[in-house]
Every structure is written in structure tokens, then in C-alpha cells.
Amino acid sequence: MTRLGPMSRTDLARHLDLSKASVSTFVRDLIGRGVLRELELVFGQGRPSVMLGLCSDAASFVGISLHADPATVVLADPHGRVLARRVLPREADPERCFEALAAAVAAVRQEAGVEAGETAGIGVAQPGFVSRDRRICLASAALGWVDVDVAGRLSALTGLPVFIENDANALILGEQLFGPSGDCPDFSLVFVGDGIGSAHIVNGRLHRGHHGGAGELSHSPIAFDSQNALPCRCGNRGCLETVSSLQAIRGAARRAGLPADIATLATLAADGNPEALAILHRAGSALGIALAQLVQMFDPSQVVLMLDPALKESVFGIVLRQEMDNHVLRRSGVKTALILRGSEHETFATGAASLAAQHYLFGSNCT
Secondary structure (H helix, E strand, C coil): CCCCCCEEHHHHHHHHCCCHHHHHHHHHHHHHCCCEEEEEEECCCCCCEEEEEECCCCCEEEEEECCCCCEEEEEECCCCCEEEEEEECCCCCHHHHHHHHHHHHHHHHHHHCHHHCCEEEEEEEECCEECCCCCCEEEECCCCEEEECHHHHHHHHHCCCEEEEEHHHHHHHHHHHHCCCCCCCCEEEEEECCCEEEEEEECCEECCCCCCCCCCHHHCECCCCCCCCCECCCCCECECHHHHCHHHHHHHHHHCCCCCCHHHHHHHHHCCCHHHHHHHHHHHHHHHHHHHHHHHHHCCCEEEEEECHHHHCCHHHHHHHHHHHHHCCCECCECCEEEEEECCCHHHHHHHHHHHHHHHHHHHHCC
């Protein structure tokens, strides 16, 4: 119901493909546990329906974002509303990091108070690769961690169950559970930061790929001129990240003698500065071509692109839309929607909170 809003018992039975008797049984149990509550009557054809909704104080969920420095810790309710937050330096040493995060978890729980409901668990969004059981950071270049038991150590320090996920996957799961795209069975999400991440929901579930690496759009080759293509941190040259990421845009601005601030660069481009225009045009064009490739491969109903708000209405946003449209195979009456949305650092933390919420609401059947 977090995804789809209030629903009647009949709607739930249809959505879950269960009998009305089965739905009535588990609804009665969830109401008794304080997870669901009955809302208003809705009148239509036949008998009026009683709408059901999640109780805001049924539980609370901690979300930790290690996506960037500083780290962010939030406490969210079952609807994804942030009740308390802390921002703290992201420690490189794992033990110091976990101790600082545990203190921040205690602080947000205390700040929210008893009205927030019992804390059901902690979700962690981290850059890099995680184990299949979502407990261990296998490798993260950004954090400098290899084979770190994130879930085990944080759980020992906080007394709460902990679930970790790659930051892009956490972001799309948060969008699916708490965001406006929750009713879309097939959609993709791309974020533009110092790197470029992407993740995909296919048939209602997170698409991980055979080795768990699906969605590495950032390292797709986009510049084939080996002499001029910039080296990427992955060891290759000409990756999308070297052209369209915020780090790449700032680097290009500095080399051109322009301010590296994204908003200032966008203003210069809007005022007609040729070098600023060229930098944002090239970056937006490369990303638009990459998005077209994504659409060709996954055929999502929509692509949600999270980026710096200054880039949304700039030549960057205009050109990437044009390039995506130009390079997608045209089919009559069918078009993938591209939704540009300003990104906030806290979004990764609420995405992390959705990991704990998924396990609370859906148990072992969660994505």
C-alpha cells in the first residue's frame, strides 16, 4: 500500500491474485498488529468499500547513505517520510565508520521519539559491490573497502537487523516503494553524480543480472577516439563517466578556465558562453545516446533521471532529450517517458530506509 496508496480488500485481492477470504484473514491480522488501519468508506456500484492504509506509526526504518561524503542517516516512517536526520563525515576506516553510524542511529531514534513506532531495521546504501545475502561489502573503490561485514558489525552495535545494497539499487527500490513510479512494473532509474549509476525494475522486481552487476551504465564506452578519450577510474578510456558525470563536467570546465561550479557553468551556457555551451552540449549528448541504448535494451515504460537541478533546464537537459529521442527506434504509438528530477543527497538515505521497509512489509518475498 505504500506503493499504490490506500486500497480496499477487493483491490488487494485482485492486485495480489489471492482469494477474498485469504485477504480478509491477513488484513485482520495486520490490523490487529497495528500495521494497517481502516480509512473512509468509498461508494460506487454495489456495496461500499472500506479503504485500508498503512499506519504511520506501525514501524520506523533507518536509512544510511554512504553514497558520498558526508554520510547521511535518516529515520523514516512506512510512507517514506523522514522523521529525523543526521549528517556526519564518512569515515574511511570501517570500525570508526560503524561506531559513528551507530551513534547517529541512536540519535535519530531518540529525536523521533516513541511516536515514530518501533524501529524495524536498518538499510545501508553503499557504492560498490555487495554479497548475494546483502550483508557484506565485497569491494568499494569509493570507500576503499574489501570484504567488510557491514551488516554484521552494524547489527552488533545497534541491535537491529541490517540490510545493505548498492547505492543505485537502493535508490530505485526507494523509488519503487516510496516514489511516484511504484505502480510501474518496468522502469529504469539513472542518477548523475560524480559517477553515473543506473538500476532497473523488470516485471516488478529489481534486475540484478547474473553476477549482480546489471546497470553499470557509467562504464559504457561512449567515446571511441582513443587518442582524445579520457582515462576512466575503471582502467578503460572513453567511458560515459569521463564525459557526462559531474566530476567530468567540472574537470572540463577547469581545463577551459571556467568556474567548476555546476550552477555557474549552466548560467554561463544560458548566457551564450561558447565554451560552457560546448561542455554541457557534449556531456548531455553522450548521456542522451547512452539512455537511448538503455531504452533499446530494456524497453522500460519510463526512465527517471536524477541530476543536479541546475542541469535540468540547461542545454545539458535539452540536448540529452533530443539525442535519446533521435536514437531510439521509433514505433507507432509507443514512447518511453523520460522524467528529469532534481537529486538530493538525502534521496539515497530514504532509498536505504526502503530496504528495511521492504523486509518488514514483504519479508523474504521482497525484491
